Amino acid sequence: MGAFNERQIRFVHELMYQIKVGEAMTTEVVTFPPTAVFREIQRCMKEKRFSGTPIVDCGELVGIVSIDDIITAFDQGYIDEPVHTRMTRDLHTIPQNYSVIAASNLFAKYRCGRLPVVARANSRELVGILTFGDILSHLLLKMNTIAERIEKEEQSLHKTLQGASDTLHFELAPDNFDLAGMASTSTKKHLQKLGVEPAVIRRIAVICYEAEINVIIHSLGGYMEVFILKDQVRVHVRDDGPGIPDVEKAMHPGYTTANEKIRALGFGAGMGLSNIKRCADHFSIKSSMETGTDIEAVVYFDPSSAATEKENQA
Amino acid sequence: MKIADLVEIIEGEIVCCPEKAQEPVRDFAASDLLSDILTFEKDHYALMTGLTNAQIIRTAEITNACCVVILRGKQPQQAAVQLAQSHQIPLILSPLSMFEACSRLGRRQGQEEASARE
Numbered sequence: 452m453g454a455f456n457e458r459q460i461r462f463v464h465e466l467m468y469q470i471k472v473g474e475a476m477t478t479e480v481v482t483f484p485p486t487a488v489f490r491e492i493q494r495c496m497k498e499k500r501f502s503g504t505p506i507v508d509c510g511e512l513v514g515i516v517s518i519d520d521i522i523t524a525f526d527q528g529y530i531d532e533p534v535h536t537r538m539t540r541d542l543h544t545i546p547q548n549y550s551v552i553a554a555s556n557l558f559a560k561y562r563c564g565r566l567p568v569v570a571r572a573n574s575r576e577l578v579g580i581l582t583f584g585d586i587l588s589h590l591l592l593k594m595n596t597i598a599e600r601i602e603k604e605e606q607s608l609h610k611t612l613q614g615a616s617d618t619l620h621f622e623l624a625p626d627n628f629d630l631a632g633m634a635s636t637s638t639k640k641h642l643q644k645l646g647v648e649p650a651v652i653r654r655i656a657v658i659c660y661e662a663e664i665n666v667i668i669h670s671l672g673g674y675m676e677v678f679i680l681k682d683q684v685r686v687h688v689r690d691d692g693p694g695i696p697d698v699e700k701a702m703h704p705g706y707t708t709a710n711e712k713i714r715a716l717g718f719g720a721g722m723g724l725s726n727i728k729r730c731a732d733h734f735s736i737k738s739s740m741e742t743g744t745d746i747e748a749v750v751y752f753d754p755s756s757a758a759t760e761k762e763n764q765a
Numbered sequence: 766m767k768i769a770d771l772v773e774i775i776e777g778e779i780v781c782c783p784e785k786a787q788e789p790v791r792d793f794a795a796s797d798l799l800s801d802i803l804t805f806e807k808d809h810y811a812l813m814t815g816l817t818n819a820q821i822i823r824t825a826e827i828t829n830a831c832c833v834v835i836l837r838g839k840q841p842q843q844a845a846v847q848l849a850q851s852h853q854i855p856l857i858l859s860p861l862s863m864f865e866a867c868s869r870l871g872r873r874q875g876q877e878e879a880s881a882r883e
Contacts, residue, residue, distance in 0.1 A: 629844055632823030636852075639827065649808075649829070656827045657803050664820075717816045717824075722800035729804070 461741060464552075466593055467586075472554055473547035475589035476568045476579035482507040485514070485535035489524040492516050492534065503580075505567045506538055511575040512567055514538035544569045547578055551586045558583055617641070617679040623663060623690070625672040628716065635659035638677050645679065651752055654730040655684050658748045661723045662688040668713050670743065683732075683751045692743035698736055702728065732756075766790045766870075766877060768832050768855055771811060774873055775866045777834065777859040780841070781849040788831055788855075793874075795867050799824045811870075815863060819844035826852045836863050 482505050483492055492504055496518065506514040516538050524530045529537060545554050545566045554566055564583060570576040619641060621634035639656040647655075659675065666673045666688060673690030695701045702724050709719025724746075728734040731748035738744040769786040772779050779786060794805045795813035802812060802824050812830040814821055817839050825833045832855040835841055841849075841856060849856040859866055 629819060631820060632827070635827055636823065653808075653827070653829060660823065660827045661800075661803060716818055717797060717799035717814070717820060720798045720800040722798075722804060726800065726804055 463590070463594075465741060466590060467552040467555070468550050470551045470586075470589055470593060471547065472545055472549050472551055472568055472581055473578070475551050475585045476547065476581040477585055478579045480505060480577065480580045482577065483516070483534065484508060485538075486533050488533050489516070489521055489530045489537075493521045493524075493530070496521070503565050505577055505580065506534060507577055510577075512542065512544065512569065512577045513575075514540045515542060515567060517565075542567065544575075545581065546570070546572045546574070551581075551589070554581055555583070555586060617645075619677040619679075621663075621675045623666040623673050623675060623688075625667060625670060627667060631664050631667045632660055634663050634675050641677075642679070642684070647684075647752065651684075651750060655686065655750050658686050658727050658730050658750070661727050662686065662746060662748075664718055665723050666690045668709065668718060673743065682753060682756060683749055686731075686748045686750075687746070689745045690743045692740070694740040694743055695736075695738040696740065698738050701738075702736070766873065768811075768857075770873070771832070771834070771870065772857055774869050775834065775836075775857075775859040775861050777857040779855055779857050781846060781856040782853055783855070785832075785853070785855045790831055793867070793870060794830075795863055797863075803828060813863065813866060815839060817841045817845060819848045821845060822848040822852060822854055822856070825854050830854070832857055834859055834866070836861060836866055 481495060481499060481501065485506055485508050487506070496502065496504070503515060503517040505512055506516060514534070516534055520538060524537065543557060543561050543563065543566060545557060545568055547568050547570060557566060558564070566581045567577055568579040568581050570578050619638055621637070623634065624630070635656050638659050639652055642652045642655060659677065663675060666675070670690035671692055673688065676687045678685040678687070700706050704725040705721045707719050707721030713719040724736065727746070727748055730750070732751050733749040734747070736744065736746045766789065767786065768779075768788050768790055771777070771790050772786065789809065790811050792807040792810035793813060794802050794810050796802050797815045799816070799820055805828060808829040809831045811832050811834055812821065812825045813834045813836060815836050817835055819842060821833050821835070822845050833849065834857045836859050838858070838860040841858070846856065861869070
């Protein structure tokens with residue numbers, strides 16, 4: 452495993468914003484009434500292996516007893532007294548709808564290891580308890596789920612692409628306008644050699660070229676892969692960002708963010724994505740400001756399977 | 766119409782691949798926006814433009830144009846000439862404006878169509 456790159460760290464950070472305290476907390480909380488004695492709590496802690504317990508009176512959170520309080524009780528000789536006189540009453544709580552990043556900031560700020568979770572802000576209704584460990588295990592669980600999903604997606608794609616007789620791969624460097632179109636020209640030549648029908652080749656070539664130009668003028672660089680299967684050609688284009696803020700807007704013919712320099716070169720008319728969609732039998736685009744843009748276009752050799760696909764898409 | 770006829774009509778000069786002058790021109794697409802040209806669906810057409818960079822040749826190659834015409838007396842960039850040579854795409858320069866070149870070609874196309882009908 453190499454060092455984390457910036458994108459991976461941003462991804463974890465983003466996840467911590469997404470995860471709510473309510474998802475990560477422990478809901479089965481052992482609580483005690485204010486009349487409970489310290490020794491009783493100490494025994495329970497030892498038996499059930501936890502290190503802090505909320506004190507609840509008539510359904511309302513009134514205090515907390517931690518292992519520190521128990522040690523002090525032993526030391527000062529009040530271990531057999533009820534907790535209500537000595538427990539920590541100055542409580543820091545967190546509402547269940549807050550993100551775990553807020554919780555992690557509170558842990559650092561108050562140097563505590565657990566936070567009682569309340570139903571909502573300014574409420575004293577206890578709904579759970581959150582430790583740093585809860586956050587970590589939930590984060591790992593979530594990352595694992597995401598990893599599994601990505602793996603599944605890749606496997607199904609891999610299955611589709613196993614039949615590929617040919618795969619072409621092109622790295623696309625940003626701003627290298629003079630080289631723009633080379634990948635598309637190579638793809639076109641390759642398909643001509645395979646004897647693909649000229650009308651089909653032209654559609655694929657236009658898709659590749661528009662996508663290539665997009666990556667070169669708008670992105671930080673990326674790559675294009677062309678998979679040639681028995682009945683279809685799949686063009687995958689991925690870039691490293693910065694991503695399209697509003698994909699729906701970008702798909703609209705004529706919408707552009709290109710500058711004068713790009714327009715002077717004859718591009719940036721805002722036709723690229725809609726033109727790709729027009730040429731493809733199947734088109735999909737995913738873009739995020741975190742991971743960049745990912746487009747996939749499929750062209751079938753046989754017009755009848757193309758028609759079925761278009762119907763399915765509609 | 767052949768490429769040679771087109772060169773004559775627009776008072777042009779063929780700077781690359783003169784050996785292809787006898788090939789037919791089946792249609793025309795005129796624009797300074799390559800994205801517009803890329804939505805054009807016909808083959809073997811003359812790409813008329815005021816742009817001078819290498820991407821005009823790429824666009825011509827991708828969309829099966831038969832030649833590229835640079836108008837308004839502009840000179841092509843070196844990269845464009847080189848690419849035209851390597852892809853064997855005739856490159857024609859004309860001093861006419863886009864409008865003038867297109868109207869002359871339109872008139873001739875109309876005449877040809879009329880005589881084909883007779």
